[in-house]
Amino acid sequence: MNLDLLYREHIAELSARSARALENSGYDRLLIHAGAPRVPFLDDNSYPFRTNPHFKHWLPLLEHPYSVLVISAGDRPQLIYFQPRDYWHKPPTDPEGYWVEHFDIVLATSPEEISAALPADLERCAYIGENSQLLGGFRAEQINPPQLIAELHYRRVYKTDYEIECLRRANRSAARGHTAAREVFFDGGTELDIHHAYLGDAEVLECELPYANIVAVNQHGSILHYHGAERELLRSEDIHSLVIDAGAGYRGYASDITRSYAYRDGEYAELVEAVDAVQRALVDEVRIGVDFAELHWRAHLYLAELLSRFEFVHLEPEDIVAQGISRSFFPCGLGHFIGLQVHDVGGYLKSPGGEEYPRDPKAPFLRLVRKVEERQAFTIEPGIYFSDMLLEELAQGPDASRVNWRKVDEFRRYGGVRVEDCVVVHADGVENQSRDAFRATDGGKA
Template structure:
């Protein structure tokens, strides 16, 4: 049974306040001030872009559709929420603050964005203000975000460690995402187009494109070789060979990130390759344990995926040689995964410590998004893949290792595009918790 986040919120808020106090001490500030963000408008137009809440703001409360609001955190005091509920007959006005979280704040409701300045600390110089420049308030933008690095370093580093409340929120997001994935597979097997599959996903997840945490990747056949394919053709290809979907969902500001690959012929060779990649993915998931260097897991993924390529007759060189020579990166060009939570690609993936610093990627692997050592409370993705991408295959064919590839076998798989399997994993003191597989099982 998926836990209710509400009873876990007070403990989460206590953790947030403790982190904020330490961060303020590190930066030499008295107050932490966080704007929710503002609406952005298109150039030379009056149309606005979809609003995206400041992640630092939604870390404190599940508010994602409240531009113009502010949060003030002062050590020793209840956090203050300056909540914009505008006088507006053109748009739907946010409801009055309510719910399990509201009682934990000093609430101030304002009707105009500029009214917020009266309820913020008097001296902006004593505030660590985290947000975008457009959030500035006051005459000449006197009260504007300064984003002090010592404060950000501390908060971002610790954001990798999720509270039980956050795990519960991620579980809820995952359930929505899995409903979408089930519906998308049904639509694929019924012969729908990429656009039709996308609509089926959104309907089942109960969210439209602007609410999803990222733009859905819905790829049929060779389109699966494009890592971030988002064109969504309106007419399905013939014949229908394969389907790769990378799609998530949101809940209270938290995101899930799930990828699955399906073969039209469930008894064919491409399905057997999907099964082989899935087996690699599950072996890797079991190794997401405290003390494991994520860079080593990434390199282990290259080694095991190279073994799959050798098993299917695509590579004639050994798996070890494929990794050492860089050949494996032509088939698996992205990183094994990333942190996830308030953002799909959560912050501080390279953070050396809470005081800053960077942990470098392994040489030859420029797209890895996480280099930290795993620890309990971290939530990270595991997404190995194999792709038959034209540009990368052309580079390989023209390089020194072209003779180690059976190009007829490559041509046989090229029309299927590629394979990616992605789960969201919670690192614990014991066995890792796979939020994605748990939700699919439910």
């Protein structure tokens, strides 16, 4: 796949989107600030730098703080490229690569030179970022104008071919890491060992991950965003399960993949296979025009069938969902947009003007409710969790007698099961980028 050609088309599309958004919001020009490193309280070592997603939408530059992108309708975009003279840190190299020819580049070695390179008239200029004070005196309404931001976020949902290829490559990197992590788990490694194996084969630094890896052995899998890392080796008989949720990035685009593994054969292994089958079935149901919120509730019905079949709950699946019991085992949303950010924007936007779909109080953590459309990229991630907190609430509720507590208690040691893939919607079908990546990486296993 020729990224140079795809990038050319990508820039043309972003230019058109920005020109339309500027006109609709009443601005002539847009300044997108890469951002600035943040320093912890009473410290002089900054946190790892994370660039403004609006900046990396245009440029594959992830370690270029203070740089500024100037977008004017009808003109070539201008990049004020910050390249300080510095012996404490490695400064950015000279601009090079496939992206350079698409920008008028001004080199700046100091904040003063950045300011000097800015347009002389900032009156009808919008600023996107969080460090406006570094660039001059903008009025409050010029800083992150809601109407402009809403339109850009609404359009960002529709991925260009360049973005789809970057997402594809991010999934391949993550799949390599997952394959190595799985091997270390079955070799009896600690959570920290598994995490390090992932980093090594994904070929990433920890600070380059799009989100902190979730490496959850045994009961830790019940914590949806577990970020511990046990160091002590467990005896083989004390190892039961692994839930690993780990992604990778490629030129600013993220992947987000989860796999669950049973350490030995048994009913938990059967549950893992069953949730995996549910996940595949849900991906098969993704079609253009399908309401994602309806797909979320379809997931609840599928998972409720498992809760009934495995005798966790003594009710019919429809009743398990209707009475809210399924939410105690699957409290999160089915998926979210993915792209420049792991939980990418626009999931509730109804129109470019910023109107939003209403929130469902029964699904407070669902991040995506729009209808499925061509060029959308999102995750599908059903799961069943044995969370002490949620089970305690269920035990105190009116449906406690419907739960097989002996069986539930047996499964607390496993934590839970989650299976997650990244998919992209095309006119002729759905591309499961995660499964494809595993097939390419793992000798045909998906």
